[in-house]
Structures are given as structure tokens and as C-alpha cells.
Amino acid sequence: MSSTNTTYNYIIIGAGASGCVIANRLSADPSVKVLVLEAGVPDTNPDIADIGGFVRLWGSDVDWALPTTAQAGMFDRQITINQGKVLGGSSSINAMMYVRGNAQNFDEWATQGATGWGYDDVLPYFKKIEKYKGGDASYHGIDGEISLSDCPDSYMRSPEFLEAAKQAGYNEEHSDYNGAKQSNSAGYLQFHIDGNKKRESGATAFLHPAMDRENLTVLTEAIVKKVVIADGVATGVEYVIQGQTYTANAINDVVLSAGAFGSPKILLLSGIGPAEDLKPLGIDVIVNLPGVGQNLQDHLQLPIIFRTDAELPHTTLLTGNVLFVNTTNTGAPDMQINFTPSLPAPLAPILPDFGGPVCIFLAILVQPKSKGEVKLASSDYAVKPLINPQYLSDAADVDALVKAVGIIRNIAGQPAFSHLNVAEIIPGAAPMEGFIRSQSNTLWHPAGTCKMGNDEMAVVNERLKVKGIKNLRVADASIMPVVTSGNTVATCFMIGERAAEMILHDNN
Numbered sequence: 001m002s003s004t005n006t007t008y009n010y011i012i013i014g015a016g017a018s019g020c021v022i023a024n025r026l027s028a029d030p031s032v033k034v035l036v037l038e039a040g041v042p043d044t045n046p047d048i049a050d051i052g053g054f055v056r057l058w059g060s061d062v063d064w065a066l067p068t069t070a071q072a073g074m075f076d077r078q079i080t081i082n083q084g085k086v087l088g089g090s091s092s093i094n095a096m097m098y099v100r101g102n103a104q105n106f107d108e109w110a111t112q113g114a115t116g117w118g119y120d121d122v123l124p125y126f127k128k129i130e131k132y133k134g135g136d137a138s139y140h141g142i143d144g145e146i147s148l149s150d151c152p153d154s155y156m157r158s159p160e161f162l163e164a165a166k167q168a169g170y171n172e173e174h175s176d177y178n179g180a181k182q183s184n185s186a187g188y189l190q191f192h193i194d195g196n197k198k199r200e201s202g203a204t205a206f207l208h209p210a211m212d213r214e215n216l217t218v219l220t221e222a223i224v225k226k227v228v229i230a231d232g233v234a235t236g237v238e239y240v241i242q243g244q245t246y247t248a249n250a251i252n253d254v255v256l257s258a259g260a261f262g263s264p265k266i267l268l269l270s271g272i273g274p275a276e277d278l279k280p281l282g283i284d285v286i287v288n289l290p291g292v293g294q295n296l297q298d299h300l301q302l303p304i305i306f307r308t309d310a311e312l313p314h315t316t317l318l319t320g321n322v323l324f325v326n327t328t329n330t331g332a333p334d335m336q337i338n339f340t341p342s343l344p345a346p347l348a349p350i351l352p353d354f355g356g357p358v359c360i361f362l363a364i365l366v367q368p369k370s371k372g373e374v375k376l377a378s379s380d381y382a383v384k385p386l387i388n389p390q391y392l393s394d395a396a397d398v399d400a401l402v403k404a405v406g407i408i409r410n411i412a413g414q415p416a417f418s419h420l421n422v423a424e425i426i427p428g429a430a431p432m433e434g435f436i437r438s439q440s441n442t443l444w445h446p447a448g449t450c451k452m453g454n455d456e457m458a459v460v461n462e463r464l465k466v467k468g469i470k471n472l473r474v475a476d477a478s479i480m481p482v483v484t485s486g487n488t489v490a491t492c493f494m495i496g497e498r499a500a501e502m503i504l505h506d507n508n
Helices: 015-026 102-113 118-131 159-167 204-212 257-269 275-281 395-412 414-420 434-439 489-504
Strands: 005-013 034-037 187-188 218-219 221-228 233-241 245-254 302-306 321-325 335-340 358-365 373-377 386-388 423-426 470-472
Touching: 005 015, 005 233, 005 257, 015 034, 015 204, 015 218, 015 489, 102 118, 159 187, 159 321, 159 395, 204 489, 218 335, 221 245, 221 257, 245 257, 245 489, 257 373, 275 395, 302 395, 321 395, 335 395, 335 489, 358 395, 395 414, 414 423
Parallel strands: 005 034, 005 245, 034 218, 245 470
Antiparallel strands: 187 321, 221 233, 233 245, 302 358, 302 423, 321 335, 335 358, 373 386
């Protein structure tokens, strides 16, 4: 093994939504050296900037395209979870919807031991990163790096949906779900899209503006083998570029921001995780931490499709309208219902011909009860991990989706929706449980696999420090004790902002 030793103050593993924010904030101090190791490629593919091009990125060289194990709750289907393998991470290949989640999500984090992560604690960090005009200043920022806009595709906006939701008993007017109220609120989705109708990713907003700093080094196609640990201290990282192994040393912190699959995988390869899983693979156990890779949660989507009486232009986005509801009437919303008034152009090449114009609802389960795990398949760093989300293993998730279909049918049956509901195509008369188990799919929002808290299954504390190891932190979707009620990228940006402040504070 050949190696080159170079020393930095901070090493960040992963340039996704969280990692890009951290890199920007830490490198703002010219007296420190920062290294970012990204397994993927530069974000130069034109389909990344094109707000209608992300579907073409699935399965490409910028996508990890990680397979799950056969899912018993889905008739043994194997699901592909698309995750960004590129600067910006999944914020460079996602559908650009910006949903913070519900205030109760964060208050629940605090209740579960993530002290200082309640809604009132995290709101200032959301506001700091935002550039959103027209919202209530109590809830939104206007000077941040992330450019946000209400559904920029005029064809996607559906006043019929908003009025039908009102007729069905939900909110009385268009609502800002990232503002004062999310529950039972129908409105237009917000997107991380800039004023030129181009994608705003973690890379475009945070990383590229900092790339000319002499103290920031960003390496792409750098696959991390493990974190180097000596006497209980993270001292550096081993990584591979084009078959050559290198070692980078860290004076202060190593920060894992490799996502809900990558971060636990690297911890496990480094000897941090359940001893019973590591020993059979020949990995020396540094810290027996049973929660690493556990608590995996992911959002599920289920399509409901109606024939309409009017052909609308294909839309550039997947959706534009949203309603948040709670099928159990307790806690944070467990269902996000997206509505598209016509066939989305990005999906047109891969969807069947419905024989006429259609509109599409997506019932999205955003508070799943089913939880899974991520494990190593091998001690070889190049081998993909074993991912078992255990989708729909909890019957409550099926029940919630059944109720969501009922809510959608109620909305579609309102007078304001009459010309959009000529006939229900999917599921029609299909048996409901079989339909749900055969047609639901991931929404690509894995979270929770290095959860924050103070119980025996927690991996990091409220300062995002890995338990039992000094100078090692995790900052990405994996630290969520409970996945948020909405698309997770917004919360990942916030996690990066909060993590950077903590790192700078703790290192004076």
C-alpha cells in the first residue's frame, strides 16, 4: 500500500447537502486547512442544473443506485434507492422539493435525548441558510445561500387542488407549510431552484463559492476506506483514488457526512459498531456501538392516478401542490400528499401510455413505523452495504396508506375537482393491501442510521460526537432520531449549518 500523508485541521467525508455547508463554514477561517473527500464526480453533467433533467441522472455515474435486500412487506421486491454520487450529493440529483418538516419532529428529537435540537433551537439555522422572499420573516430568511421559490412551473400549480382540499375540510387558503403551520395545510411546494430556473444544490450554494479559498481542498472520486483511530482518537482517514491509497491526518475533527448509508458503512469499516457483526468479518472492534446502522427509516410513495378531461402541457417538475395530514390525528403529520395536474415531462419516457390525459396524486408516508438496518456485506470497502429498510413490516404503515387513499378520493370527489376526475385509473377496484404492497416505492429519503441521543442505541450525542471516540462526528441525515415529515434535504442543510457552528465552538 502506497500512501501520502498530508495534515489538515478538518477532514469532511462526503460533499452532500450537509458536507457542503460544513466545508463552506469551516474554510471561512483562513488559518485552518480543510479537506473534503467526495466519492463521486464533479457536478458538471448538464442534467444536474436542468430542473427537468434529474430523472436522466438515475442509474448514471452520478448515482449510487443502491439496491435493498428483497422486501418481504413488498412481495419480495428489491428496491433501488437512488443517492447522489457527485458534488452536492443527493441535492444534485433530487426533485428539488424543499420541506423542513414539522415543528413536532424536532421537538420529538429533543425528547429522545437530542438536547438543543427542538424546533425553537433549529429555526434560526433554517433561516440563516435561506434566500426566500415573500414569506413571514418570523419563519424565513432572505439573505442565505439557498435560493428558494414557490413552484416555478405555472402549469404545475393547481387552484383546483387547493379549492378541492378546502371543500374537503382542510385549510382555508394557500398555506406556507415551512411557516407557521404545516398540518392540514394545502399549498404550493417550495423548491431549491434559483432565479434562473436552475438547480440550487449544496455544491452550487455552498461549495463552489468557497472553492477558490487556498485553505480548502476538495478531492473527487476519493473512496474512503476507514477512519484512522489511535488510542480512542480519530487521527485521520484512509482513502483511495484510482487504486492508490492515501492517508490524510486531522488535527481537529473528522466529520462524516456520507449519508444514511455511507456514514454507518464507514464507521463499521473503522471498527465502530455492533461487535457481533464486525468480528465475523475480521474487523477489529474499536468501540462496540450497537446502534450503528440501525434505526433506518425511509419515506414511501404510492401513486393514485385519475383520467382528466383536458390535456395540459407536460410539466418540468414532478409535482407542485401539497397537502400535509395526519391519519392518526396525533403528533406530526404522517402523510404528505403531492398533486400533479398533468403528466410530468421528466417521467413521460418511463411511464406507461394511459391513453389520454391524467393527473397524479402521490401519497407519501413521512412518519413510517417500519424500521430497518444497514450492515456490511464484506470488510472490503468497495462492496456495497446490505440495506434492509423492512418496508411495510409494521402494519400501521399499510393502514396509514389505506387512509391516505381515502383522503385522496375524498378530495378528488369535491366539486372543484370535477373536470380533473373523469375516472380513477389506479388503483381502481384493486384490493387495497395488495396494491399498496406491490406499488409503493422509496422516495429516496433514508435517515436515522447513526441516530443522535443518549440511549443505548444512540451513535452520536447532541454535539454530533461519536460515542467512545474523540475528534469524530457525524453530520447528515443519519443522525435523525426520527425522520422528518417531508423531503429531507432541507433538514440536511440545517444539520450542516448547526454542525459547523458546534465544531467551530468546540475548537475555539
